[in-house]
Amino acid sequence: MNALIISAIMGVVMMFSGILLKQRSTIRGLALAGLFISIVLNVMELYGFHLFRINITNMMHFDRFSLFFNTLSMGCTFIFFLLSAKEMEKVGVGYADYFALIFFILCGIILASSFGSLLILFLGIEIISIPLYILTGSDKRNLKSNEASLKYFLLGAFSTGLMLMGITLIYGSSGSFTIDAITTPETKPGVLLIAGLLLLMFSMAFKVSAAPFHFWTPDVYDGAPTVFTSFMATIVKAAVFIAFIRLFYHAFGDIHDTWKFIIAVITALTLFIGNVTAVFQQSVKRMLAYSSIAQAGFMLMAVLALNSIGSEGILLYTTAYCLSTIGLFAILVKMKDFTFEGFNGFAKHQPLLAAAAVVFLLSLAGIPLTAGFLAKFYMINAVISSGGFLWLVILAVLMAAISVYYYFRVIQAMYFKEGEAQAMEVSSGFKWVISFVAALIVLLGVFPQLLFSWFYF
């Protein structure tokens, strides 16, 4: 609750800061300070400190899981600001507005991760989506950016329609918006409920870019300004996943058997299409777009398993994935050429950045000693513990092996090939932050309990 209200206030404050403050560095500082305050207040809420007392019974539940996730996602946003806030200047004129929109998205993330009612879920998803449509099209003079924005908006609106329809049907069958009241262990799922469930599942699958609802992803991620792609491919996607799991755990957990096969098929398709298509990409940015689809396939395994290992794992997975992808995008933004060849010989010119990029790529590929490995390990473990679906697990690891191909192409270009990779000058502060992120990934890969012990106290 604390963080939600502070983020909303910060969103408004940032909107006006564009008029009142002339210095861009001041605007940036203000945004960082505001975000820092909301992180601190959110952590304090974990320890039982409430700034506001508002009756939100049945509408929202700020339980440990959601508060913890909010801390993680705001922490990742903080790192995103540190690495890329300066790059936003180059996108367009409304520098302060971008921060305002991101703060509004954070509000949506908090709603989506803490909802107790389908209405709040809808609100959260919409508050996330609408600022994203704007951010995608924020490079106004770029045709690709405009195209991406329009495409995203039309398809997003369509999927929102599906979601509303699903909510209506579920309300019709159960008579309640409260997620805990929708099903009970005795529930015999009727046609209305199943239809509503499927519509909700498809709209959520659209939002997390799971196949076969992924077609918007590569174009939108490619067309959007790279700094914002970094944000929407990581933190936003993670939040929607948390909403996905929360919805299906609370609302439909009791009728798990009726829908888990459909999720398994969606997972398999997502893994297959994401990984196989990524192999053929020539641009690193587009490769990362497909890789984000592929990674979504792994995260869907937590929705499929729906057990405690899965929910623990999704926290680790989202953290590992967000940190690695944000770091990689932060380096990508500095490059002159986004193709694989553009990275040739990068290690010679920027040894530190190249080493950090290796850590990020290894983590995405799921190589031991990085957080990405344990994240994948958790997902596999969750599915195996829930019983069944071994074909899916084996498919998943084979796809992980394919993912090595395209992630390692970047490593090969950076280290093994000769070339003159062109990169912009980077400040020493940037280098410090990127080394910190890389170190964090390795640390979480060896001692994941650093994350969980904090979660469980």
Added chain:
Amino acid sequence: MIALLLIVVPLLSGIAAFFLKKENSAKSWALFASIVTLAVSLLGLTVLNKPELLQFKCNWLPGLGSSFSIRLDGMGQLLCLLTAISFPLIFITTWHRVYKNAHNFFALMLLSQAGLMGVFLAMDALLFYFFWELALIPVYFLSSIWGAERRIAATFKFFIYTFIGSLLMLVGLIYLQSLTPDRSFDIKSFYAIVLNSKTQNWIFWLMFVAFAIKIPVFPFHSWQPDTYEQSPTAVTMVLSGIMVKMGLFAIIRWLLPVLPSASFAYGEKMISMWVIVGMIYASLLAWRQDDMKRLIAYSSIAHLGLMVVAIFSETEISMQGVMIQMFNHGINILGLWVVVEILERKYGTRKLSELGGLAQKAPAMAMLFVIVALANIALPLTNAFVGEFMMFTGIFTSPISEYEMITVPAAGITIILGAIYTLRMVQKVIYGNTNALTETGTDIGLNEKLVLGIIVILIIVVGIYPQPFLDLTKDTTNFILNKANLVPLLKK
């Protein structure tokens, strides 16, 4: 303490080596660190050979049922000793080679040593998997950065191959963990699992593929000759001398005792058959090779195949033979690579057709080379004879083999072929007339004499008096065979 030091010394010295910018200091540092590791390993075998020093356990991932648990048993001692001996020898052999960014090269070498030690020491399945991959990553970078012309494609093939294998193994390990009574990755819990044969069968394949790729067993071997050829020789030594042992080792420790009925069902009847086909095929290919690196690579496939057959015949004598042969093969192939390294550095070629007459120009090298080559053929009085003799005896007398009248003669053919291609190599390199290239040849220097001398001494000493090695691994062998628990299976 000893167990922990075996991992920590190469690991920390490897990380430190990244920061040594001077080439010579990095080189000396790596040699020093590897000698310290060797000393630790020898201490663990002799003075400090006490159970409490040889194991170490602490909490690591309690939520996942995994702990940092390492222990040196007899087999571990032997393979750690092999690893510890090999690295100083490799560093001395390649002393005069100049590497670009030498500090990174030596750092990665030491890190791969740490990974290998970890594989041989781990007593926890997840930890084992961790080290299994950790040994691979530095080798991938070493080969891709410092290798020959086609290095990127060759090592990438190698990486993808082994990575697919290890991921399948990971699925198998997680599945096994979910079946353990206390949901733990500890090796004791794994040994306590009782499974019906249907479940065993498909987990067996998940895990065996990983090990088969690493060894490599025909038909999973196609990465190997390319990778050996394209890697810098120092890395080829690590790959062929030690890393391939990971696969054999893993079958013995993680497959036979955990999945006994599946190992019995597939090992002797199916795997042994196709391994033998692969051995003959590899031997014939070795015969036709012109490049020494590829010749040795194929010869290695044949030698390791025999060990796989011996493991699955599951008798005490064949298993003991495998143990000692794992050590011997590492030493012998290291000796062959040393010769290749010398020839390549001196004459710039590894092609048999371009060499010749070196016995006149480099008599010391020729003598030592012949001994190593004879060991590769497993002539009596050399170390390999002991191992191969025991393995053949075991395969022939094994109570579970049904086709020993086919397997033993067929495997015997590969020994003959081994003699043919090894002697052909010796003949082409050191006998005959000198040509324009070898006309100006000189004999080897002191450090090369030292390395080859140590290897030859090991070959002869183990060949004449193998008993200490056999005593070392006796307990492990009996333990594994007890776990594999053949008697009830045979009665069925």
